[in-house]
Amino acid sequence: MATHAQLSGPFALGTFADGDGAPFPGLVAGGSVLDLRGRPALGSPATTRDLLERWDEVLPVLHDLAARTDGARRPVAELRTLAPVEPRQLLQSGANYRRHVVDLAVAHRPADDPRTVEQARAEIGAMMDRRAAEDQPYVFIGLPSSITGPYDDVVLPHWCTKPDWELELAAVIGAPAYRVTPEQALAHVAAYTIANDLTARELVFRRDMPEIGTDWLRCKNAPGFTPLGPYLVPAAFVADPADLRVTLKLNGETMQDESTADMLFGVARMVSYASQTTRLLPGDLVLTGSPAGNGMHWGRFLADGDVMDGTITGLGAQRTRCVRESA
Template sequence: MSPSTPPFALARFRAGDDIRLGLVAGERIRPLPPEELGAASLNAFLAAPDWDRIRALCAMVDGWRPLAEATLTAPVEPRQVVQTGANYRTHVIDLVMAGRADDGRPEAEVREEVGRMMDARRAHGEPYFFIGLPACVVGDDVPLALPAYSDQHDWELELAVVIGREAFRVSREDALSHVAGYTIVNDITTRDRVFRTDAGGLGADWYRSKNAPGFLPTGPLLVPAPFVDPADLAVRLELNGDVMQDASTTDLLFDVPALIAGASWNMPLLPGDLLLTGSPAGNGAHWGRLLRPGDVMVGSIEGLGSQTVRCIAEDDRPR
């Protein structure tokens, strides 16, 4: 775990052919059975999380083992995954600048103009949402098998909200009371499948570009909401040791309360669901360097630890 590991967190770990819920405290982990959790399942607990109960279990003497000996997997079991696009101010400005036609104006002048547009969107606009498949949620114990139909697979490190009690048409002011915790997600995207060339002006094809097996590496920790200020977190991704994304959630156009309020308007957000908040500047398309077999990504978010995702060729995936 990174130096920003919280006082305690939840995780799920492999025990033979089973996956069990665990309590993580420092560099230790112990099983967390339903009778200690106080609920029949993780999602049932998240519907009304009693973090004081879990904190008290950290004082127990028995059952602990070194965290390094455990194989952690995705810490959540969402029924829905709601994703947010174009939500970091600097990232959107970079995208607009990359696609603009040269009109002779200095770059700084154009960036300032686009920045004003983003500020107006933040003040008067609405978040942009789309849906991911829960089946794509995996832990970083599962290697990322890069599909052979493309060589344009990309990373997008994101802060993910884990919903607690059900949220349906909630206000911005009440939104954070529906958050159980936070985790890390790397939203993998196949760039040449985002826009179709055979369907006119139908727009982005998020199903094909973002929903291959393992395209949502998640975790390894579910950190309780009381330990996290989502408004000011460092977000950092390294590829083979080189820093590619290095930003802060202070750059979000729509903050976590605004996202929860907006996403809950159409459909109830359920306990354990994931709400991704968008990815900052610095993905592979920006650098002109997309994912290859053998790549290792380390994504970290302040207070949430870090995840390691290892890329392999599709033909090398475990059977």
Template sequence: MTDLAPWALGQLSSDDGSFVGVVVGAAVRDLRADAEHFPGVDLTARTATRGLLETWDTARPVLEHLATERDTGRWHPLDDLRVLAPLQPRQILQAGANYRKHVIDLAVSHADIANGRTEDEVREQTAAMMDARRAEGIPYFFIGLPSAITGPYDDVTLPGYSDRHDWELELAAVIGRETFRVGPEAALDHVAAFVVVNDLTTRDLVFRRDMPEIGTDWFRSKNAPGFLPLGPWLVSSAFVPDPQSVHLTLTLNGQVMQDESAADMLFTVAELVSAASQTTPLLPGDLVLTGSPAGNGAHWGRLLRDGDVMESTITGLGTQRTRVVAEASRA
């Protein structure tokens, strides 16, 4: 399941329906038989994990105990079950331009190197800009749609209106209690869990060419159905004491494309959660995406094609596997 956590939380389905389960290694405890421990939570609903997060302070110790009760008949082989997206959030806050190396690479790719500046000069100037932003600036956020979420092993259809679809592996923080205007020093106390996200992007729709003065269009470029593979598991923040120490790796057809530590973030997870909470109350089950490291397809000059397979791994959180398929012709 993971290389770090003794247990995690997942949303699964079998022949008799969907349910939330505690995952330990290659086994899953079906929590439907433990309903008396979680009053008011419908453990068969797709919102079950969100219901547990709403009472996380009391639910987490119970889940820890149930994870150790291995002698009951409530455990099932993971291979017999379908793994669904582990969460249906209300809000998705997405941080952009939050990895130093990624931003520097983007600056080089967009710079006019032949117009008086060398690549080294662009890198040096961008690095100085990042230092200034880190010292004096604030995180950059936009909003995603929950309808873009799909499961960690589901195929994703690439919309036919573009051939410039890209990957963006990200660490996401899962909010565990209402969070409004908290400081960075207390922000991680409001994070219940962490989860793997691949924030797919249609590159040629990021900027509005018809109205360049309004800048980016994240709605069209990031919210197609399935463009937010999520999971496989929610891993308690107790098992991730330092989110800046995790490592993110994405492979495309077996070739490593992204391979970076979260230490390269410009603003830490705590700073991002705090910053997002200054504007809007964050609710249990909300996701705060923390940006993507260097190594996107735009950097490699190799975007997604029909049949490509991405495997996305973050230390201790598991691995998701996503195959992309071209949209059928609409002729």
């Protein structure tokens, strides 16, 4: 069931379906949806990615459509809300919130670590400050097949013993970006949305081959491990992506509640860094990392029947229920 939170700006974009019908791109304004298919002024889009491909051209048209009262509009509640975009590439950020990394590193300390908790926190915090000064974000790739809708059930695989939540701000690429500077990067971001980057926490590190390090395939990419949306909120409506509140509640109890100001690397630096290696394409997602307050910190992981409510300032809200897969 959809949940609602205030959106920044006069409209947003989403992907919807009428029951089991074909998905379609829709303009969301005032609690209603305008079907955008077959509109020549928008290039007759079939998907939201089609709109992102021509973002600078279609944005003024979307403003005009949002301001008009004509056209057949449907209440959001009558439609199924799907993931708002299907990206070709999914780039994810690790270790990008200072307090989150310090908390995780302390929780992952070996049992024979001679440092006190205070000493460990101070040393790890100093390491994070060096990373920020050296301008080295940590980016890895995910699979778009992990994406699911903002209100869909999340299936916890039978083999996953420590499923964890990670609510994140996601930047949505509009104009292709390749080797752009941080000063240029935000001009390539069309919109923002909400992502919950779930993690099988027990599988992050390859304990059988520690020299290889992390196993992102296994720990991040189960089907449905990236609930996305509900909507794409145009970047022009987000005054400052470094001043948004990221909040996740588990069964009504607040677990994450942090400002994006705690990010080591902001959106511009993340997009620029990723673009130095790969050509970012319209519809691609750059996830910016998770703030403090994950299950690893609380010593409590997701279980059958749990309900996660995630919000980010001005971007709406998602609600997902966890369902444990049978062995």
